[in-house]
Amino acid sequence: MPRARRRALGAPTLSSGVALGYLxxxxxxxxxxxxxxxxxxxxxxxxxxAWNPEAQAALKLTLGLALAVVGINAVTGTxxxxxxxxxxxxxxxxxxxxxxxxxxxxxxxxxxxxxxLYGPKSxxxxxxxxxxxxxLMALLFVTLxxxxxxxxxxxxxxxxEMEEAAASLGANRFTIFRRxxxxxxxxxxxxxxxxxxxxAIGEFGAVILIAGNLPFKxxxxxxxxxxxxxxxxxxxxxxxxxLLLVISLAVLLGIGGLRRYAxxxxx
Amino acid sequence: MRRSVSVLLALAALAAATTAGAAKKDTNLALAAYxxxxxxxxxxxxxxxxxxxxxxxxxxxxxxxxxxxxKAVAAGLPAxxxxxxxxxxxxxxxxxxxxxxxxxxxxxxxxxSKSVVVFVLRNGxxxxxxxxxxxxxPGVDVVFPNPFSSGGARWDVMAAYxxxxxxxxxxxxxxxxxTQLFKHNVSQDTSGRNALNTFxxxxxxxxxxxxxxxxxxxxxxxxxxxxxxxxxxxxxTPLAAVNTGNKAExxxxxxxxxxxxxxxIWADNGFRxxxxxxxxxxxxxFPPRPQLFRIGYVGGWTKVNTQFFDPTxxxxxxxxxxxxxxxxx
Amino acid sequence: MTARRLVRYGSLGYLAxxxxxxVGLIFWRAFEHGFGTFWTxxxNPDAMHALKLTLEVAVVAxxxxxxxxVLCGLAIVRHRIPGMxxxxxxxxxxxxxxxxxxxxxxxxxxxxxxxFGTWLNEHGVRVxxxxxxxxxATIFVSLxxxxxxxxxxxREIGTEQEDAAATLGANAFTIFRRxxxxxxxxxxxxxxxxxxxxALGEFGAVAIVSGGLAGRTQTMTQYVQAAxxxxxxxxGAYAASVVLAAIAILTLALMTVFGQREDSxxxxxx
Numbered sequence: 001m002p003r004a005r006r007r008a009l010g011a012p013t014l015s016s017g018v019a020l021g022y023l024x025x026x027x028x029x030x031x032x033x034x035x036x037x038x039x040x041x042x043x044x045x046x047x048x049x050a051w052n053p054e055a056q057a058a059l060k061l062t063l064g065l066a067l068a069v070v071g072i073n074a075v076t077g078t079x080x081x082x083x084x085x086x087x088x089x090x091x092x093x094x095x096x097x098x099x100x101x102x103x104x105x106x107x108x109x110x111x112x113x114x115x116x117l118y119g120p121k122s123x124x125x126x127x128x129x130x131x132x133x134x135x136l137m138a139l140l141f142v143t144l145x146x147x148x149x150x151x152x153x154x155x156x157x158x159x160x161e162m163e164e165a166a167a168s169l170g171a172n173r174f175t176i177f178r179r180x181x182x183x184x185x186x187x188x189x190x191x192x193x194x195x196x197x198x199x200a201i202g203e204f205g206a207v208i209l210i211a212g213n214l215p216f217k218x219x220x221x222x223x224x225x226x227x228x229x230x231x232x233x234x235x236x237x238x239x240x241x242x243l244l245l246v247i248s249l250a251v252l253l254g255i256g257g258l259r260r261y262a263x264x265x266x267x
Numbered sequence: 268m269r270r271s272v273s274v275l276l277a278l279a280a281l282a283a284a285t286t287a288g289a290a291k292k293d294t295n296l297a298l299a300a301y302x303x304x305x306x307x308x309x310x311x312x313x314x315x316x317x318x319x320x321x322x323x324x325x326x327x328x329x330x331x332x333x334x335x336x337x338k339a340v341a342a343g344l345p346a347x348x349x350x351x352x353x354x355x356x357x358x359x360x361x362x363x364x365x366x367x368x369x370x371x372x373x374x375x376x377x378x379x380s381k382s383v384v385v386f387v388l389r390n391g392x393x394x395x396x397x398x399x400x401x402x403x404x405p406g407v408d409v410v411f412p413n414p415f416s417s418g419g420a421r422w423d424v425m426a427a428y429x430x431x432x433x434x435x436x437x438x439x440x441x442x443x444x445x446t447q448l449f450k451h452n453v454s455q456d457t458s459g460r461n462a463l464n465t466f467x468x469x470x471x472x473x474x475x476x477x478x479x480x481x482x483x484x485x486x487x488x489x490x491x492x493x494x495x496x497x498x499x500x501x502x503x504t505p506l507a508a509v510n511t512g513n514k515a516e517x518x519x520x521x522x523x524x525x526x527x528x529x530x531x532i533w534a535d536n537g538f539r540x541x542x543x544x545x546x547x548x549x550x551x552x553f554p555p556r557p558q559l560f561r562i563g564y565v566g567g568w569t570k571v572n573t574q575f576f577d578p579t580x581x582x583x584x585x586x587x588x589x590x591x592x593x594x595x596x
Numbered sequence: 597m598t599a600r601r602l603v604r605y606g607s608l609g610y611l612a613x614x615x616x617x618x619v620g621l622i623f624w625r626a627f628e629h630g631f632g633t634f635w636t637x638x639x640n641p642d643a644m645h646a647l648k649l650t651l652e653v654a655v656v657a658x659x660x661x662x663x664x665x666v667l668c669g670l671a672i673v674r675h676r677i678p679g680m681x682x683x684x685x686x687x688x689x690x691x692x693x694x695x696x697x698x699x700x701x702x703x704x705x706x707x708x709x710x711x712f713g714t715w716l717n718e719h720g721v722r723v724x725x726x727x728x729x730x731x732x733a734t735i736f737v738s739l740x741x742x743x744x745x746x747x748x749x750x751r752e753i754g755t756e757q758e759d760a761a762a763t764l765g766a767n768a769f770t771i772f773r774r775x776x777x778x779x780x781x782x783x784x785x786x787x788x789x790x791x792x793x794x795a796l797g798e799f800g801a802v803a804i805v806s807g808g809l810a811g812r813t814q815t816m817t818q819y820v821q822a823a824x825x826x827x828x829x830x831x832g833a834y835a836a837s838v839v840l841a842a843i844a845i846l847t848l849a850l851m852t853v854f855g856q857r858e859d860s861x862x863x864x865x866x
Contacts, residue, residue, distance in 0.1 A: 016671040020683065022664045026735050027686055033711055034701035079607040087604050095608065097852045101615060103790070104844035104851070106797030107695075108817045109837040112824060113618035116625055116834075120468045124617070130470055140614050173599055195691070202694025204800035205817070209824065212465050213413075213456045222696040222800070229700060229804065230335045230457055231416045233578070238704065241697045248692040252685060297809055305826045327811035330826070342708055343717070344725045344807040464825060487828055 031245065037234060038242030050239020057216045058224035059243065065132065065220065066200035069139045070193045077147025077192060078185065084148070085155040099149065102142050107205025114138050115209045130212035135220060138206040143196035150192035154185055187262035191255050198251040202244060294516045295325045299346035301333035301418055301504070302458035303480045304380075307536035308350075311524065314532055320519050332458035333418030340365065346509050347517040350379065352418025352459075354505045355568045370507040379506035379524050380479075381539035383556065384426035385493040387466060387474035387481045392492075394472045399430045399496055402473060403447040410454050410471035412462040414576055414583055419459030421576060423475035424448075424583060426500035428575075429565045433498040433558050446586050467491070477502055478553075482537030498558035500565075503541075622841055626834035637835035642810045646819035647839065653727070653815070654795040657734045661791050665742025666784060670776070672743075673750040684747075690739045695800025698736050702729065702805050725807035730815065733801035738794035742787030749783040750776075782857040789854060793847040797840065816840060 039046065084096050102110065114137055118128040128134040158181065166176050204222040211218040213227070221244055228237035298308060308328055315321035329336070329344070333352035340346045341363045349366070351357055354377070360366040371377040388396055394407055402409050414420040427448055431441035453471050456462040459480055466474035467489055481493035506524060508517035523529055530540035534549045546553065562568055575582045626634050637643070668687060672680050690698070706713040706723040716723055723729045757779075761771045777784075799817040806813045808822060816836060823832035 013675075015667040016675055016680075019664060019668040019671045020679075022660075023668070023683065023686055026732065026739060027689060029711075030698075030701035030705045030732075030736070031689075033705040034697065037704050076607060076610045079603050080611065083604050083607045087600060089604065093852075095611065097848050098611070098615065100848055100851055101619065101844065104793045104797070104847040105619070106799060106817045106820075106840050106844070108799040108820050109622065109797075109840050109844075110618065112820060112833060112837055113622045116621045117618045127469070129468055130465070137614070141618065144611075144614060198692035202692070202697065204694060204696050209821070212468070212470065213454055213461065214470075215455055222694045225694075225696045225700060226800075226804070227413075227416075227455075227457060229703070230332070231413065232334070232338050234700075234704065237700055241694075241700050244694050244697050248689065248694070248697075252688055252692050256685065295812075297812060299809075306828055325811075327809050329807065329809040329814075330822075331808075339725070339807060342724070343722065345722075345809065345812065460825060483828075 034238055034245065035242055038238035040235070046239055050236050052236070054215050054219070055224060055236065055240050058219050058221045059240065061132070061219070062201050062221040065136055065139055066197050068136060069143055069200040070197050072140060073143055073147045073196050074189065074193055077144075077196075078151055078189060081148045081151040081155055085152060099145050102144050107142065107203065108209070110141050111138060111206040111209040114141060114206065119210065129210050130214060130218060132218055134210040135207055135218055138210050139200045139203055142203055142206050143199050146196040146199065147189060147192035150188045150195070151185055154188040155181075158184060187258050191258050191262075194251050194255045194258070198248055201247060293323050293325065294513055295327060296347045296513055296517055296520060297327045297329070297345045298348045298350070299329050299331075299336045299340050299344060300350040301336060301352040302330050302460035303352075303419065303477055303483075304350065304536075304538070305330045305460065306483055307533060307538060310536065311529060311532050314528065315520060315523055318523070320523065324516060324520070330460070332412070332416040332461075335416050335457060340509070345511075347511050347513040348506070348508055348520060350504060350506045352502070352504055353421060353568055353572075354378075354503075355572050356418060357505045357507050358569075360507070360509065365509050366507045367510065370505075373525070375525060375541045376503075377505050377507060378503040378541055379521075380504050380533045381541055382477040382479045382502040382504070382537075383495055383539070383559065384423055384475060384499045384502065385478045385481050385495045387463070387476055387484065387491050387493045389472070390490045390492060396473050397494065397496075399427060399434075399444075399498070402427075403444065403451055407451055407473065408453040408471040409448060409451045409473055409475065410456075410462050410466045411452060411475040412459055413455040413457055415578060416457045417459055417462070419462075419477055419480075421571075422477070422500055422502045424575070425562065425565050425571060426475070429500055429560050430496065430498035430558075432565070433560065442582060442586075445583070446589075449583075449586050449590060478539070479537040482552075486537070495554070495556055497556060498560070499556055501559055501561045503561070619841060622834055622837045626831070626838040629831065633831055634835050634838070637829075637832040638839060640832070642814070643816075643819055643823075643832065643836055645811050646814050646816045646836070649727075649730070649814065650796055650816040653731050653734050654792060656731055657738060657795045658788060658791050661735060661739055661795075662742050662784065662788050664739070665746055665787055665791075666777075666780070668743045669746035669750055669780075673747055674755070687740050687743050690737050695737060695798065696804065699733060699801035699804025702733055702736070702801070706732075706805075724805055725809070725813055727813070729805035730802050730813065733805050734795045734798050737798050737801055738791045741790035741794065742784060745783040745787035745790070746780050749780050753779050782854060785857075786851065786854045789847055789850045793844065796843055 038050070080099070084092065114134070115129055117124065118126050118134055118137060120127065120129060128137060162180050163176050166180055202222055204226065207220060208223060211220065211223060213219065219227070221240055225237045225241050225244070228240070300308060312326045316324055331339070333356050336349070337351055337356035337359050340349060341359055349357060349360065357366055357370060357377070361368055361370070386396060396402065396407065401407065411423045412420040414424055424445065428441050428445060431444050436444070454462065454465045456465055459476050462474060463476060463480055463484060465471070467484065478493065478495065484491055485493070506521055508514055508521045511517070525542065527542055527545055530542040530545040534540045534545055534552070539553045540546050540549070562571065565571060566574065573581070576584070578584055668683065672684050703724065704710055706716065706729060708714070708717055713723070723732070757775050758771050761775055797817060802815055803818060806815065806818065808814045808818045810822065814822065817840070820833050820836045820840070823829040823836060
């Protein structure tokens, strides 16, 4: 066995090396260049150059909208997952497949269609372009699948026995959901919400058309970074971009932690 | 053996000559222009391709805010021909050794088309905007792009400034007016074209832009009209060939854009031709203005760019900072 | 029963509002002037070139990311080399990063004064505003999918069969080819579909590094934006969107089919 194992390990160092090298060139080194540029000059420089009122407003707006998105998705995502797992209706499989559309559709196309729907030539006479509502709609579109897809597997695997037992003891549906089902869903829900949050703070393509260009009003952080870069202010762009990078990392760590908590809890 | 080798070599040489000849015919010129002439260049290029000099020449176009484009070309964006909004955007490329210093040495000083700064207004003009002073009346929302990315915005700002001087105001009073104007600005789009789209989408009561873009919007049937204020600035857009492998072909195209045929196409699409003969036939479309002035009146672009638009110490930068908007740099 | 109805119609209504209405509108707008107008809009040279470029990028990015995905999955799960935890985290980064951050990072690295850019420019290698830049951006954003699908499967199937094969004398490549690969094939296929969708639809990162030169460095998604912003060509924007949406719908269909294959083997679910 040891000799075969060693033989099996011979190729792996090569494959690990290749994987690591690929990852470095594609991901790590560019991000390192970004961090270098964004933090050059140290804290003092950062506060002076990158952290100006417009940047602050952009970040505040971004975080605010992302939290709103999280709140809404917590309810609607769970509701959709519930409907798809527990309910039965004509076309359910079609709807289930449709959930993944925001993953598959290019963001700029999503943005264009939202503009068509809520812009100045709105087909439904709802005029939300160039407002925060418009940006919110765009973010809700792109984050739709996350909670649904993390909660669905848990709902599918959920053992109905406890729910049935509680029902036979007289608990109403809401209590059953709140005290039996929901705690099981919580880690998956939080995972999905974290992913939705990360997506919402970084969304660009879906937002760029419908947000217009209104600093302090609809300019979210990614639009600000893009606009700074276009104006030649790479330092200002890199400064806020590094902040976004840090937030994304924090979210990933959070999700990782949640996953470990969930698997530990399952035992 | 030796004969087959020489036959092969001959065939190879023939193939090389043919492909070289074919390649020579099929030049692909890259044009980097400011955001406004999106509709006119395809027409100009089609007309040029119909001429013997232009036979077989293909084009790739890129349109974006003038300063953005200029910096991109300096950073490596492939371009054989550039048509920007202000001459300093071409000077940047001279500094980067991409354009020859003598790009201004032709009959028209390197400017291929002209325009003027106009007010674009909604049909009916509900807020009765007519003069520069009307722009800073309470409740009036003005749209013009970001002066640190858009050349058009700089023309707009200097038109406002110069108009104030024309009215007899002092430099200080004119600056005070500009501060007011920026307070009334409701959008900071990157380019002139984006500002037009924002205005067409319902933002603002008045848009400051090129007459050529206003005409283009009208031609597309948008519900707007434009008014040329009495005192306004003449916009002159520079054109140059870039020092690339295609320079010879690019120069031919550049020269052609000044010919009467080309100038007529410019005029048909809303741009004031620099060829005075052509301009004469289009007098109705391009009325002269009583208090028209050129950039020289307010100091010329080199001086103005430093004095007004330096990203940290310029007058406009200071105005924007006082309003909390970030500037370039 | 009313609670059930409420949840059902509420959530489906939400879906219709947020998702179905907008997407239905693209098709409407693209074809509202007839198929002829649509065809003219989509067959112009710039649009065709944009489609070609997008496909040319995807055709390289997807296989590269797939091979990497399998190798990386194996490295993470099978080979207990220190640092693999970090690798796992880094691989997930592109999922959580804004495409603008990605584009900016690449821009800074390959700009004329960037760490790599300085050397590359001296040797005449153009990364930004050219195909290599677009390819790198696309690879970055579509990196994680195959890995993330393969890793849970590898974890679940365990090493028993592979160890058994090893004791019988099979070498590493045979083990991989005849045991590991068949076990993960549907995960790989599903991951490839996701990677392809992401590669074809990328916008933000590419917008920063490509320069958007119509007919040269403009991808399909950039074409949509440029066509829309050039007020006279809205139909072109919708037409190109329809093409991309059709590809997206095809992707969905493939995801459903292959997802079911994966599910039936009991392997999906991270």
